[in-house]
Amino acid sequence: MGLLALFRKTPSSANVAKERLRIIVAQERSARGGPDYLPLLRRELLEVIRRYVNVDPSSVQINLGREDGHEVLELSVALPQGRGAGPGG
Amino acid sequence: MAEIIVVTSGKGGVGKTTTSASLACGLAQRGKRVAVIDFDIGLRNLDLIMGCERRVVYDFVNVIQGDCTLRQALIKDKRIDTLCVLAASQTRDKDALSDAGVRRVLDELAADGFEYIICDSPAGIEKGAHLAMYFADRAVVVVNPEVSSVRDSDRILGLLASKTQRAERGNGAVKEHLLLTRYSPRRVASGEMMSVDDVREILGLDVVGVVPESPDVLSASNAGTPVILNGDSDVSGAYQDAVARLLGETVPMRFTQEPRKGFFARMFGG
Numbered sequence: 001m002g003l004l005a006l007f008r009k010t011p012s013s014a015n016v017a018k019e020r021l022r023i024i025v026a027q028e029r030s031a032r033g034g035p036d037y038l039p040l041l042r043r044e045l046l047e048v049i050r051r052y053v054n055v056d057p058s059s060v061q062i063n064l065g066r067e068d069g070h071e072v073l074e075l076s077v078a079l080p081q082g083r084g085a086g087p088g089g
Numbered sequence: 090m091a092e093i094i095v096v097t098s099g100k101g102g103v104g105k106t107t108t109s110a111s112l113a114c115g116l117a118q119r120g121k122r123v124a125v126i127d128f129d130i131g132l133r134n135l136d137l138i139m140g141c142e143r144r145v146v147y148d149f150v151n152v153i154q155g156d157c158t159l160r161q162a163l164i165k166d167k168r169i170d171t172l173c174v175l176a177a178s179q180t181r182d183k184d185a186l187s188d189a190g191v192r193r194v195l196d197e198l199a200a201d202g203f204e205y206i207i208c209d210s211p212a213g214i215e216k217g218a219h220l221a222m223y224f225a226d227r228a229v230v231v232v233n234p235e236v237s238s239v240r241d242s243d244r245i246l247g248l249l250a251s252k253t254q255r256a257e258r259g260n261g262a263v264k265e266h267l268l269l270t271r272y273s274p275r276r277v278a279s280g281e282m283m284s285v286d287d288v289r290e291i292l293g294l295d296v297v298g299v300v301p302e303s304p305d306v307l308s309a310s311n312a313g314t315p316v317i318l319n320g321d322s323d324v325s326g327a328y329q330d331a332v333a334r335l336l337g338e339t340v341p342m343r344f345t346q347e348p349r350k351g352f353f354a355r356m357f358g359g
Contacts, residue, residue, distance in 0.1 A: 015280065
């Protein structure tokens with residue numbers, strides 16, 4: 001580390017790495033342990049929805065939670081703004 | 090009772106084989122009877138790191154397929170007489186290892202009086218890696234302080250928690266330990282490398298060892314001498330400490346701080 005480094009104020013690359021990892025690891029851990037069919041279910045649901053509304057793949061969220069001893073499959077679809085959004089290709 | 094320890098990582102090239110060889114030697118130096126097994130079928134390398142490549146007559150697959158006895162395939166280390174190596178096969182048949190076959194070999198080693206069985210896992214999450222971890226009681230997860238290695242090792246932690254005999258039978262989780270390799274205190278200090286605490290926090294594991302980046306690792310592998318046996322090296326000290334922690338001893342962490350420099354060295358680089 002030289003003299004110039006003392007005046008640098010950008011976040012260190014190690015901190016950037018740590019933040020990125022914290023997010024991706026948390027995301028991958030929450031997907032873990034769910035049934036293997038979840039990704040396929042998500043894809044097929046998306047196909048059906050896109051026959052009617054042109055939604056973005058990232059606007060469909062599927063979560064598997066646990067409540068009072070039973071599993072809850074939560075599906076949330078963010079519909080696009082405006083009425084002009086016709087069916088997708 | 091033999092304790093089965095898998096050395097695993099997900100990502101390749103992070104130091105699994107170096108670590109397996111050194112931990113096995115370190116445990117054996119303390120008088121434990123140790124067998125170290127290369128699970129990397131098709132890409133045998135532990136024999137080179139252990140320096141016994143010219144004495145491999147039979148391998149792991151030969152034992153499983155009944156071509157020879159376990160005793161014939163075990164290579165006795167020339168330096169430490171309580172240490173044996175079981176080499177991987179060079180076959181290209183990936184299905185050469187079977188669940189039942191691996192179980193039989195591990196049972197036989199335990200019955201033979203081995204106290205520690207170190208399973209050197211191949212990289213990846215394929216069959217070899219699966220079988221290396223399946224029967225484990227403990228796992229040493231080898232990680233470089235670098236994004237892809239950390240992410241891959243988290244994936245391995247997920248498998249250890251679900252795809253092992255212990256997980257399936259519900260008789261206690263596999264005990265997981267974090268071992269950081271290629272650690273550079275200087276780069277950590279300058280913010281270029283994640284610290285031990287960063288990695289520990291992300292993965293949520295206890296740290297069994299921190300091995301500094303060092304040219305001694307390459308020279309040890311060149312010579313076929315596990316680096317722990319090079320007593321002059323910091324790397325050897327770091328592995329000795331890891332062995333002590335595996336055995337339940339409390340040892341302060343060394344080699345994680347940059348040696349202190351004078352004022353001028355700090356101001357004008359170096």
